[in-house]
Amino acid sequence: MSDTVHVIGAGIVGMCTALYLQREGFEVTVVDGRGPGEGASGGNAGSLGIASIPPASLPGVIRRVPRMLLDPQAPLIIRWRELPRLLPWFARFVRNAAPGRVERIADARARLLERVFDAYAPLLADAGAENLVRRTGKLLAFEHADGPARNRYTLEMRRSRGVRMEILDGAEVRRMEPALGPVARAGVYFPDVQYVADPLRLVQTFAARFQSLGGRLLNETVTGIETAAGGTGAILTTAGRHPVGRLVLAAGPWSRRLARMVGYRVPMATPFGYHTMLVDTEVQPRLPVMSDDRSIAVTPMEGAVRITGIAEFAAVDAPPDWRRADIALGHVRILMPDLGGTVASRWQGARPSTPDSLPVIGRSPRMANVFFAFGHDSLGLTMGAVTGRLIAAEVAGRAPEIDLTPYRPGRF
């Protein structure tokens, strides 16, 4: 097999994978119909969320979800015509709420999350991008004084796996983040969580470094993958046909389609999230805040405050519904009543969500030269470099640094 690798997708996962493949000595081509980071990777909340050990599907989910779907202000929305297609995914999602499974999934997430900073460090240093990472910690805000007690289960899930945290009362939480209003009555501070102050620029910086090291970046959309017995020989794009040595699928929420081209049905939903950028705010939040009650995040980005939130289950290429962004903004006006500011821009992007809250990482069982690197849900920015390092080692044929069984494509 030649030493060439094609990576489909120039999001954070694709670019980190490409950089790690270069470090392994491969000649790498990244193919993307958009610019680097212009999928979900550029518009997210920026958190390097090493405390996000609890999976999305938790005991009690079957009771909570229907209630949320009936509340027009709730952060969870389904475009109803999608429901028939989504039901099998939801059935798997709910099965993963069994306590034993939750613990196993939490362990598997923790194994990736404990490697996040170590995997990013060489890429950030080499690309000169360390200044984009802020080490402020992160605040989880509650609107009930007993919020942390009510969330004992998920807090303990983190603490028992080594996540440091401080429980704060109302006065302490508002002292730590003065932008919070009186509705904030308790909090949990995660001192070791870091964030990226401009995720789009991070991916663009990685892409520029990749090219300066000899990597090729093709602005083309992949429309087909030619398969032969046990492997793939070429990709078809909007510009023509490219023979491939090895192929990495890192196309985020669009990966399901590409996986199907090589014969795999990967269960993946693509819930949209939205962001609003506020400029000229009256106060500047000091650190990223996540509201537990409202499921929105407020992040002090470079030159603006970014409000992110909403999980809207829709088809991956469906048009945005900007009312969703307004719902999130409305929540922020209550959480941080003095924030002020004007809306500079809005954005929508899709998360690639598997029903077991674990990414798909590893060699395809039936196609020896195809590798999967997608399905990171709400943690793709966090896990991008870890996934890149794992995939590059797998492509190079080296033993993985951790057991990849929980993330393997063949698990579904």
Ligand SMILES: Cc1cc2nc3c(=O)[nH]c(=O)nc-3n(C[C@H](O)[C@H](O)[C@H](O)COP(=O)(O)OP(=O)(O)OC[C@H]3O[C@@H](n4cnc5c(N)ncnc54)[C@H](O)[C@@H]3O)c2cc1C
């Ligand atoms: C509102 C919101 C907030 C979030 N906050 C966080 C956070 O704080 N921390 C965190 O870690 N994660 C967060 N996430 C999740 C994170 O953004 C994603 O998990 C991550 O961006 C996925 O990266 P990716 O590289 O897999 O996919 P993407 O960034 O979506 O990139 C996929 C790329 O593949 C390309 N592509 C697709 N199909 C083709 C094709 N056929 N041919 C060529 N190219 C193709 C696309 O153009 C795109 O550029 C958030 C997501 C949302 C929506």
